[in-house]
Every structure is written in C-alpha cells, then in structure tokens.
Amino acid sequence: MTDDQSLQRLTPDELLGDPAGTDPAEPVEKRARDMATGVALVGLGLVAAGLLAILALVLNQLLIFAILAAVVLGGLYFSFHYVVWGRRLNRQLAGNNDEPDRHPMEPASPLHETTDPSDTIPE
Structure with a gap:
C-alpha cells in the first residue's frame, strides 16, 4: 500500500456498498432494527x-479457566477495536x-457567472 492510498479517506459508499432500499423511513424503524x-x-x-x-462439566477446571480467559480477553480486544x-x-x-450536496459530475464552483443585464439596477 502506498502512502497516497493509506492517507485516502474512506467513504460510506466504499464501506457499505449501495444503500438503496436499506435506509429505514423513520427513526422508529431504525430503533426496532437496532x-x-x-x-x-x-x-x-x-x-x-x-x-x-x-x-x-466435561473438561478439567484449569482448561475451562484458560478458555474463558481467552474468550474474555478476545472479547475485550474486539470491543475496544x-x-x-x-x-x-x-x-x-x-x-x-461539511461539503455541500451536489451531483458528482457538477463542478465545485461555476467557471463563470452569467448575469442578465436586465437584472442590474441602472444608476
């Protein structure tokens, strides 16, 4: 992985894929799903x-404590992560x-502004 790739920010689309039809319509639906x-x-x-x-009940008590400790420590690590x-x-x-919503193909700012001469106020 190059430095440019490691500094690149993740986007929701890259992480979650296409969200079409998966968004709940109301907070009540989201709460129910959660x-x-x-x-x-x-x-x-x-x-x-x-x-x-x-x-x-089946295994030796010391082995159970070792398995339980591994499960708890692994759970703590993954929870922290x-x-x-x-x-x-x-x-x-x-x-x-922070960026305004706009179409991906639309430029960030217009290249030139067009003004209608009739909109200006004569002095």
Whole structure:
C-alpha cells in the first residue's frame, strides 16, 4: 500500500456498498432494527455461555479457566477495536458532511457567472 492510498479517506459508499432500499423511513424503524440486533447478540451470548457451562462439566477446571480467559480477553480486544474504529469512522464521516450536496459530475464552483443585464439596477 502506498502512502497516497493509506492517507485516502474512506467513504460510506466504499464501506457499505449501495444503500438503496436499506435506509429505514423513520427513526422508529431504525430503533426496532437496532433492538432486534441487540436481542440477537444477547441470545448468542446466552447460547455461548450455555455451551461453556456444558464444556466445564466435561473438561478439567484449569482448561475451562484458560478458555474463558481467552474468550474474555478476545472479547475485550474486539470491543475496544470496534469502539475506536466506530469513533474514527464517525469523525471521518462528519468531516465529509461539511461539503455541500451536489451531483458528482457538477463542478465545485461555476467557471463563470452569467448575469442578465436586465437584472442590474441602472444608476
């Protein structure tokens, strides 16, 4: 990766792809979708805890503590990474919102202004 590529800012389109039809129409729909994701993650955590409990009945206690420590430390690492990455992405996207919305093919500023002589006020 060259220096130019590493300094290039990420865009939402590059990260998320085409968002057509995926945006919720209202905040209520977004909240419901976020709640469903949270419930799914809690359920996944409960299933994982149940499997670890069954594993604790079968394996040696020291091995269970080692596996549990690895899972907890890995979870802490990935949680920290997720929070830092999300914060950086939010800041980066907030910086991109400073630009006015315009068509990608439209120039940033007009090359020349045309004025109608009838619009000017005679002195």
